[in-house]
Amino acid sequence: MQTRAFRPDIQGLRGIAVAVVVLDHAFRWPSGGFLGVDVFFVISGFVITAGLLREHGRTGRIRLRAFAARRVRRLAPASLLVILVTTAAAWVLLPTSRFASVAADAVASVLAVQNWRLAAAGTDYFAATAAASPFQHFWSLAVEEQFYLVLPVLLLLLLGRRARRDDRTAGRSARATVVIGGLTVCSLAWAFVAAAVDPASAYFSTATRAWELGVGVLAAIAVHRARSVRPWVAECMVVIGLGTIAASVLLGRESFGMPAPLALVPTLGTALILVAGAGTGAGASSRSSSGPAPTRTAWAAAPLRWRPLVGLGTVSYSLYLWHWPFIVLLPLFTSLPVGIAVVLALLTSIASYATVETAFRHRGLRATLQEHRLRLQVGALAALTVLTLVTVSGTAERLRPLPPVPAAAPAAGDDTDLAADDSFPALQARADAIAAGLGARSWPDDLTPSAEAISAPGYADSLTKTSSWAPTLGCSVIGADWRADSCTWGAAPGTSVMLTGDSTGAFSAPGWRALAEDPDADVQVRNGAQIGCPFSTTALTSDVDTCAAHNAEVLAELERTTPDVLVVTNRFWDKEDPSLEGITRESYESGVKGIIEAARPHVGRVVVVPATPPGYAPTGCVAGTRGPQDCREGDATARAQMRSLTTLLDDVDETTVLDTTPLWCSFGTCPLLIGNVLTRFDPVHVTPEASQASAPALLDLLRKEDILPGVRPSTP
Template sequence: MTVEAPSTPATQPVPDPPGSSGASGASSSALRTRAARGAVKPEIQALRAVAVLLVLAYHVAPKGLPGGYVGVDVFFVISGFLITAHIVKPLRRGTFTVGGFYARRAVRLLPASLLVLAVTLAGTWLFVPRSLWPQFGRQIAASALYVENWLLAGNATDYSAPAADVSPVQHFWSLSAEEQFYLAWPALLVVGSLVAARWHRWRRAYLAVLVPLALASLTWSVVATAGEPASAYFITTTRAWEFAAGGILWLVVHRAATLPDPARAAASWAGAGLIALSAFAFSSRTPFPGWAAAVPVLGAVLVLAAGLPRARWSPSGLMGWAPVQAVGDMSYSLYLWHWPLIVLLPYVVGAQLGLQGRVVAVLVAVPLAYLTRRFVEIPVLDAYRPTSGAFWRRKSTVGLAVAAGMVLVAVPAFAMNTTVRHEQVAAWDALDSVVASPPECFGAAAVDDTACTDGPADAVFPAPLIGDQDDFGRIHAGCQVGGDTVTATPCTFGAPDGTVKIALVGDSHAAQWQPALAAVAEQRGWQLTTYLRSGCPVTAAPPQDRSAACRAWEKDVIDTVADADFDYVFTSALSATRYGGGDGGVAGFVDAWTRMAGSGARVVALRDNPDPTQAGVESTPACVEDRSAAACGTPQDVSLLPDPQVTAVERTPGAALVDLTGYFCQDGTCPAVIGDVLVYHQDQHVTMTYMKTLAPMLSAAIDEAVGPVSAS
């Protein structure tokens, strides 16, 4: 999973955080001077620096810091803390206006974000294959309108969402959540001010509004995370309590200032420890946000509450260190720039970014962040004075400028999406037409027919623009499950009353065989039942990088198939999958197959296809679109990985192997296009169109592997 953290204003004064009276070490005088100038308190800037560095480290090396995404939670707490102050203070003075608040937020946040979006839009147009324009354009438009989080939440229910949602602006989900927080927070605090007018105890009045909200949001976060974790991660309602935690802290933080310095120093270190613990202990398998988010949230609260204690062993000196403060100052721009660079640079250089490449991308983001801070954020903030009568400083002018900027980004992004969508419709019509009446040398048939030419095709089917959509999991939604599904979900194809009953089980690399196997079943009058789950091969091997839901689903499939009356069980799995146990997963397949064959079924393993990504071709449709079919083929000795199923077949009594590698690779090369048909989509998956052309070859290979098939 990929996450980001928004940053909040770095130049506006904040309300009396605790411990602002001093710091340890030689930096104490500088810190007090900084605070006296009205800058954001050093401990807040230090906390921002920690949060943004967590996010950057997570994106550069997610395996090294698997929970670095908690930086977003730290930022949310800071935002709630600061924005509550920016609203409550003028409310108590009687000077708060909704228009003024939104104008200041817009002036602070939008110039830099719209600049990054505009540059990203231009980079997409210049370097990204057109097949990805709808995906990128849709998300750029959603980010410009600050609804990216809800777009991602809606897509998260699709099994392919993690791949489909990767874009250079995916990190704007958290900025969207923050902007939505800005919409609701003034109204809630105005209600608090009305209560305060009656109670005459203003802190308690605001707490009476914020505490129930926080509890309700936390409850919803726990419930939603348990039910729909993929979408719960992004939606504002599951995150509101984190903002509220910061707001509640501001209302009660004055009490922390009365604590002795040793206690505050201990609290500060404890808060830092909780943040570090969650960054290293959490991972993509941690149900999040839910209860788990309370760990980094509590850590951020403790650091803010502790302020800058004077104890010599406190972290105050480290917080005030100039590099830490510098990172905190430009954390917002650094956050904005780093992810577009990580995503777009591979298209610019024509190669996947490894660890070193991602480090370079972040290093490039640093000067861009500095320049954006220096020449965009600060000048715009300095130029805007709400009390000035100049028309360009009026709230109405700010509103028009904001609307114009959002439109100037969103409209071209929508146009990019719409234009290619129309072309995709035409590509589908062309594909349907050729599939309805295929030529003799179409797809895999070209391998067997020596009369077929090997020259480059005038047209490729499916066209690269729709290559990633030519996918069983998309077209038969619900038959390839994902998320938290733990039960075997059957789909039936072929002859409903067929006397020969076969099953297809496994991950997406098993699912991709469905078009060919279904065609065989229809031709022979078999009944085909599928049990398929993305990223989840059916094996009893010790799990590695597999969720608890995946393991539960695997067990249920094995038990279901073992108790059913299948004649044959077909299975396949991604060869690159990592298994525990030290034998590459062989024993796990043998165990699972033996159990599934317990009712008399015979297991037939389908050898996995080549993996173009092993040879550096991350997207075959994009490669064919940008270069040529001939340039996108890969060496067989690189892209065809050893398949543990081959060895497992040798060790499993009665199991058989179907190996159609000859229809993917010839003469040491695995082409991207065979017989005018695009072979791969989404990394290393085989298109439905090419799989359908393999049906006659699969039918013959089944007979060769197991003999004439008859009902048991």
């Protein structure tokens, strides 16, 4: 079965793969959109191997130099253009300190080792807190090129050189199937192990990804050796294949295990479609370049032959290259929605495909430059236009007039005037610092934490494990052997406080520790917050058992120690938060109420201390051309949820929802910069430095609301 018919179904598969990847990167939907890369891997292994087998069947050999030249002509022009344009844009938009890292990523991308660089840096593909490199997506291209350094040589060794009429072809194909199948199984087995032991590195590793390309290789060998699949069998294969891809993309989660076992589902589904289409014409058209085209057309593959989808698949390589730099870099100099970045990337990819990618595919460099001079000039002009727009827009952002600071009149329901009371000087000082932050035009040289720090891969993990904050934050790491006595600050006798909550509570701990270590406060604080575990009876989709066990342990500790004040700090409910997927706002809040009611008999009073109001990802502000005035956020969302919690807990005795907006906002607007300190290191988590700096004002606020000193429980 050695036809070389045009396969629109393969282009359709490519269109689906690139669409879900782009949607996932831009909008965090669908949940398994990242699996589009796995579909690409299988298609790549299938198409490349099919070409090598055709060449071997026709000539009796595989010309390695010719193969390498084809790969370079196919991939290098478009990728080098993207690398050059992205590097130039990064040089314009990024501070020197971060540009050095991006430049190193560019070099790694050219050398096809970006996946190794990301793995060595401990990059978490799914992390929302770190600033992603605009070259991070080159990891998958690196995996493919490393794989294809080995595959042609391996096939040549297994198939050998032969005369055109060699009867031993079947035996050699069987040998290739056994050897490559064995290597594929070994890679898959290692993927299972690595995904459990070191999931961040496993995601980028060639060894844990080779099996996916191997599945495509085996599918191509099967098609090369086998006879046509019965039409009804092929129809079933296509239906099953499309179903498995759709289910994995719509329902898949990284917590299911990547790259194994989760990637098995779309990988095998893709292989089924590829084999079925080759056997019956499920995806072939009558345009055949070698051998007769199949005569039947499978109805099940009809969606894959939809022209817009086939067209998207045709430009899928260029779109994959361009989409990520647009998504990463565009927010650095404009507030346009991410959908605009996707549209611009699509238009650029179409131009890149037409002017660059196709020009070099079948001709050498010199011939291409001569034949396609006008087309390449148009492509160069388009790239120059993109760079010019980036430069002009970035400069305009720097020079545009400063937006006005909010008028000095509180919005309805605003309690910011609490800070004006001279009896609480720390609150007044905090209000002055917030006002200065709202009026700041540029980032200070001594910004804390620095742009480089919060942009580094694994920043949040480093805070809890290796930084100077680890002694404070370390006991909130999920799965740690938590003991309240080892996470206690301040001397007894004092007002005893138990801090609980999820990661937003955990990262507020430096402020509570500073408060406890202030002799004037006379407070002892125990930290029971746990990263990833809201203090709630509502079970999350991940770490259900761990969180339930920890919260039960905290309740037991409350019963044993009967603290004066129980502080609950959970993140605000957000339908876009992947950790709260499938959990409604009502169930989330009722879970908080349920656990508070369970704890209430054992504590003097309960105080719900909301997290810092959510807002912009600071990496997109600090690392780009946007100034502090561009990164201010309103407090409407925070206030709405505080009102909802207040209503919810109104019938629970001695329970208060503390309005913490005076610590972070002024008259409805919250700056990202207070003093020289960033308030958040991601959209929801307070920086340890900001938490610590807020401690004096927090103490004033707690006293203002008569929360400190506390009242001992009436019964022990």
